Amino acid sequence: MNGETIKGLVSIFLAAILTENYILSKFLGICPFLGVSKKLNTAASMSMAVTLVMVIATAVTWPIYYGLLVPNELEYLETIVFILIIAALVQLIEIFLKRYMPPLYNALGIYLPLITTNCAVLGVTMLVIDNHAASPETYGFLQAIVNAFGSGIGFLVAMVLFAGVRERLETCDIPKCLRGLPITLIAASLVSVSFLGFQGLVDGLLG
């Protein structure tokens, strides 16, 4: 592995967290973002589960796409096959954790099965394939895995930040018409706008 590759990986990792954040820039995975961000610890558990599933899902769907779908010219089946695989995979991970890592299983709790239908996970697996198609020379399996991990960490950052914002909101005197979901959506958009500030940062740092 040469210096250029490592620099590329760091750049992909940072970009996935800051500029390409799945929640705050791509607006995928909004349902857990609004649904389970009320408390810091549930938000963190959910993000850990998402990170785990994102990495494993990418590691499984990538070989299936290039080993099974591409040789048979079935690229158009990408979405349905990926959904199928991710759903089965999440179930498998759940069974495995329940048997061998009960503490982690208890920590992730209900959030693991919830991820089965999380669009952010499907988004990661499909977007890394698009990225590979855009630059086949420099974007391989390793880059895809790093991207998936970075996306999971980006999810964690967004969730934890927003959980903090929401915990502050709890003690605020909010106008009656904005209480509940409206103020949550306004807060979410403000956090999202703040992430716009990272645009160009990664390229500027490593470019």
Next chain:
Amino acid sequence: MYEILFPVLIVAGIGLLAGLGLAIASAVMAVPKDEKAEKITEMLPGANCGACGFSGCSGYAAALAKGEAKPGLCSPGGADVAAEISEFLGLGGVSVEKKVAVVRCSGSADYTENKMEYAGIAGCSAAVLLAGGPASCQYGCMGLGDCVKACQYGAIEICNGVAHVDPARCRGCSMCVAACPKHLIELVPYRPQAVVRCSSCDKGPQTNKVCKIGCIGCMKCEKTCEADAIHVKNFHAEVDPEKCTGCGKCAEVCPRHVIDLLGS
């Protein structure tokens, strides 16, 4: 034909493989479960209130299955659930009396005023930090509804600035007892008995100054009671639920009309 069939076969094959894989995995990595505990969990109300002293219903069920706990600790479930569980475990009958929460304050806006206008965080536990809360009686209900939020059964509501428990809905889980920063809520056995709706530890004149309905400790109820069940302690009347017969004579003589009859 082949063009359609092949993708169908691929997707079906992946689905089949995934399904088989999951079936095998769940068989190989099955976790042994305590069936007894699971059945008891189903019998319990599932409120996870913690009134039994265990971490939720499944924790209590596990302790019951191991014989480490007695049936009848579940107050939301009441007598029915206790009987069902003790029958399932092969134990004798256990009697559980229904308990309900009562609020020991009746200082609504008709009888008392606020000493200040409170505009802070909406909640009793926050308000009480600021000079003991907005209510002019330092022992009284502030009506900010921490108990309403704590109640999982919708049994408490704030009427005119003071909390009211609906005994029909109350399951006696004691969540509100813990939530009240003024310690005004108490669990009592649900049967006809007198309830003093005041907890003021101020002397009579001071209570009279801040609240038109508060107990002034005149001792009339104590003298009237034939069962020796009601006594003035800390400048307000208190009922002993074990002795009270629910005759209602104390309520009749009370000049402040602060004594209620429960279950009537």
